[in-house]
Amino acid sequence: MAGIITAGFDVGSRFVKACVARDGRMAGFAVGEIAGDPETSARAILSKAAEDAGVPVRKIRCVAATGHGSDLVPDTALTFSEAHATTRGLAAIHIPARTVVDAGGLYLRLYRLNENGGLARTEENDRCAAGSGKFLEMAARAVGVSMKDVSHMAGGEIEGYEIRTNCAVFAESEIISRINAGHDRSAVLRGVISSIAERTATLFTRVPVKPPVILVGGLARIELFIELLKRASGINLVACACDPRSPAALGAALLAAENPPPRKKFLGIW
Amino acid sequence: MQVQTLTDREVWSFQRGRLKLLIAILRFPRLAYAMLSGAGHFMPELETAANSAVRHSFSMLGGGLVAPDDLAAMRYVYQEYLDHMDGVVEAGKNGKKVVWAEFNLSNELLRVFDVTAYIPESLSIMAHHMGTDVPVKMIEEAEAAGIPAEYCSAGKTAIGAYLLKQAPEPDLLISSSHPCDSVVSSYQVLSELSGAPLFAVDTPYWDDEQSFEYYAQNLSRLIGFLEKHTGQEMDWDRLARVCRTMNETNRWLSEYTEMARAVPSPMNLTCLLLGWQLSICATATERGAVYAKKIVQNAKKRLKAGRGFFDNQKIRVIWFDIPLAFHFIEPWLNKTFGAVTVADFMGCVKLCQIDTSDRETMLRDLAKAHLSIAMARQCRGPAEYFTGELARLAEDFSGDCFIFTRHQGCKTGWGMGKLVRDVCERAGKPALFLATDSFDKRCADEAQVKKEITEFFRENGLA
Numbered sequence: 001m002a003g004i005i006t007a008g009f010d011v012g013s014r015f016v017k018a019c020v021a022r023d024g025r026m027a028g029f030a031v032g033e034i035a036g037d038p039e040t041s042a043r044a045i046l047s048k049a050a051e052d053a054g055v056p057v058r059k060i061r062c063v064a065a066t067g068h069g070s071d072l073v074p075d076t077a078l079t080f081s082e083a084h085a086t087t088r089g090l091a092a093i094h095i096p097a098r099t100v101v102d103a104g105g106l107y108l109r110l111y112r113l114n115e116n117g118g119l120a121r122t123e124e125n126d127r128c129a130a131g132s133g134k135f136l137e138m139a140a141r142a143v144g145v146s147m148k149d150v151s152h153m154a155g156g157e158i159e160g161y162e163i164r165t166n167c168a169v170f171a172e173s174e175i176i177s178r179i180n181a182g183h184d185r186s187a188v189l190r191g192v193i194s195s196i197a198e199r200t201a202t203l204f205t206r207v208p209v210k211p212p213v214i215l216v217g218g219l220a221r222i223e224l225f226i227e228l229l230k231r232a233s234g235i236n237l238v239a240c241a242c243d244p245r246s247p248a249a250l251g252a253a254l255l256a257a258e259n260p261p262p263r264k265k266f267l268g269i270w
Numbered sequence: 271m272q273v274q275t276l277t278d279r280e281v282w283s284f285q286r287g288r289l290k291l292l293i294a295i296l297r298f299p300r301l302a303y304a305m306l307s308g309a310g311h312f313m314p315e316l317e318t319a320a321n322s323a324v325r326h327s328f329s330m331l332g333g334g335l336v337a338p339d340d341l342a343a344m345r346y347v348y349q350e351y352l353d354h355m356d357g358v359v360e361a362g363k364n365g366k367k368v369v370w371a372e373f374n375l376s377n378e379l380l381r382v383f384d385v386t387a388y389i390p391e392s393l394s395i396m397a398h399h400m401g402t403d404v405p406v407k408m409i410e411e412a413e414a415a416g417i418p419a420e421y422c423s424a425g426k427t428a429i430g431a432y433l434l435k436q437a438p439e440p441d442l443l444i445s446s447s448h449p450c451d452s453v454v455s456s457y458q459v460l461s462e463l464s465g466a467p468l469f470a471v472d473t474p475y476w477d478d479e480q481s482f483e484y485y486a487q488n489l490s491r492l493i494g495f496l497e498k499h500t501g502q503e504m505d506w507d508r509l510a511r512v513c514r515t516m517n518e519t520n521r522w523l524s525e526y527t528e529m530a531r532a533v534p535s536p537m538n539l540t541c542l543l544l545g546w547q548l549s550i551c552a553t554a555t556e557r558g559a560v561y562a563k564k565i566v567q568n569a570k571k572r573l574k575a576g577r578g579f580f581d582n583q584k585i586r587v588i589w590f591d592i593p594l595a596f597h598f599i600e601p602w603l604n605k606t607f608g609a610v611t612v613a614d615f616m617g618c619v620k621l622c623q624i625d626t627s628d629r630e631t632m633l634r635d636l637a638k639a640h641l642s643i644a645m646a647r648q649c650r651g652p653a654e655y656f657t658g659e660l661a662r663l664a665e666d667f668s669g670d671c672f673i674f675t676r677h678q679g680c681k682t683g684w685g686m687g688k689l690v691r692d693v694c695e696r697a698g699k700p701a702l703f704l705a706t707d708s709f710d711k712r713c714a715d716e717a718q719v720k721k722e723i724t725e726f727f728r729e730n731g732l733a
Contacts, residue, residue, distance in 0.1 A: 079721070084729040119700075119729050259728070 008252025011069035014105035020053040021253035028053025064256035077261030089251030098210035103219035160190035197228035220244035296345035306334035326401030333601025343564035361386035390428035422679030423709035425456025449649030485637035516554035522562035534578025542617035584608035588669035
């Protein structure tokens with residue numbers, strides 16, 4: 001497969017990530033918010049990733065996709081589960097991980113790998129926005145701070161306000177009520193991050209965790225989240241050596257090179 | 271309540287036409303085999319309504335993977351089912367009482383009385399096999415009438431069929447307290463709706479002599495119930511004849527199940543499940559026994575020759591709670607991945623032989639047999655009944671992986687999740703838990719199920 005250029009998409013609920021791979025390594029990566037329909041967003045992000053890799057899009061031999069909206073990507077020959085793509089991507093970047101925590105916009109997931117790097121177990125949160133990146137985004141908007149500044153605003157020795165409801169919809173109302181009642185915005189925001197970290201930590205109680213534990217996904221870019229998750233779980237987390245949003249897209253690109261796409265056919269029901 | 275879109279008995283009329291066509295095709299098994307093996311390659315991949323009907327019919331005949339000898343045997347099953355359902359429809363005209371019996375029961379006693387036994391779930395199973403959305407209509411009708419969404423969808427199809435006037439009016443109803451509460455209450459609802467008296471066989475928890483005796487007493491009471499409401503007397507000699515036919519059928523099917531231990535497997539799941547399906551709707555029939563004998567003889571020939579029922583078997587799957595609504599998955603697994611389901615709990619026949627020497631022995635052994643049929647065997651007692659069988663299958667059938675259908679209304683299946691996972695981990699084999707429903711395509715459709723299985727095989731290096 002030497003020299004073959006492939007691309008992988010990770011279509012999440014908030015962002016599309018595209019990766020171009022060549023010779024088993026990441027050659028280019030781009031990420032963008034889903035604006036309008038995922039198909040248009042995917043095409044635009046792929047162009048950026050190809051530009052980052054320095055290759056024209058037409059040279060890409062095969063495209064694979066993963067993530068929540070993997071079926072929405074145009075011209076995709078293959079789709080893979082997030083667990084499969086993420087662990088494959090990490091294997092190309094790191095020493096083999098034994099446990100992976102994927103904290104994204106919609107889901108909190110935990111993947112446990114066996115000694116051979118194969119997927120042994122997957123756990124995820126309930127299908128609920130509470131405990132997801134989207135919840136934090138919503139809270140940040142409510143307190144009027146951008147995502148890149150949340151760690152700065154809620155960090156330090158602040159005591160977090162304890163969010164009393166489990167539902168993200170009601171939690172937003174609670175946050176707005178607390179702020180209107182004069183609570184410190186930083187404390188409210190820290191409370192939100194803390195509640196997400198605690199929810200993530202519950203995943204560790206379901207599966208016996210083996211080190212090294214690697215944290216990926218959009219929430220892995222929030223330093224305060226990493227700190228609070230370490231505190232809540234008592235587990236040492238290894239930082240991802242690249243953009244933590246990229247492993248799934250990279251994995252999809254590598255799997256596209258490793259798995260021959262199904263033959264295009266117009267006849268045959270099997 | 272939802273607007274009825276089905277005319278009276280429309281579902282059966284449709285099924286009848288299709289079955290007659292399949293039976294006609296099966297008159298020429300070699301020609302049918304050649305046609306099924308070849309035609310699948312030339313049909314448009316893009317599925318249209320017509321294509322779907324043909325494809326599901328292909329699957330009902332094993333998708334071109336069932337050998338001509340087995341196809342010839344299949345004809346007995348479809349003919350028996352056709353005659354059985356015709357009998358159900360005719361029951362009103364010939365004055366026979368119609369007795370609805372739940373599909374987790376074995377209905378030998380109903381064969382003894384001069385009544386028409388109707389197993390409501392079989393109508394929706396057949397509708398699934400034919401690729402129609404009728405079961406979903408039935409479920410929606412039941413839910414619209416107030417049946418909770420959490421109920422087992424099998425019971426909901428029975429209620430929906432009644433509400434949509436697709437099923438005959440019952441004179442009597444029989445159910446059991448296994449495998450779950452929703453089955454019992456579904457039949458209570460049917461009793462309330464139809465006004466027909468209900469007898470619920472109370473299922474004991476354990477597998478011991480005291481439990482068998484308790485269940486046998488229940489069967490005695492059931493006989494009394496049938497005698498009272500039909501005005502007929504129990505014919506014990508006829509029951510002995512029925513039991514002997516049942517013994518023969520079960521002996522063959524049990525042997526067929528066991529043959530799947532061989533690598534490659536000479537056992538075809540489509541044939542095994544067809545045997546199960548016939549046994550639930552028309553227990554202990556002569557044609558059923560002939561069918562069972564023929565498929566075993568055919569499989570034995572393959573076993574002796576060291577051949578599987580198809581060549582190049584690559585993956586051996588233990589699919590414990592196989593979804594009845596997705597029967598076409600098996601030919602797809604065979605063709606696409608060389609995967610073969612070697613063990614499941616529906617098809618797996620482990621019934622004891624019935625001693626027909628006197629009434630007491632017959633009732634005692636019928637009790638044992640009833641408590642050993644699919645779902646009753648695993649889902650009524652302690653968790654070990656479920657996990658123990660799974661662990662034995664894992665050890666005996668050399669499976670490469672497990673697949674589980676998380677049937678939405680199955681509290682046993684969901685409650686056992688962690689324990690089942692532990693069994694799989696101890697066996698050192700990967701396991702896939704499909705979030706779907708055995709009778710309700712709304713939870714996950716065919717494409718979703720296929721996608722999950724494909725990814726599971728890829729993730730674990732099986733494909």
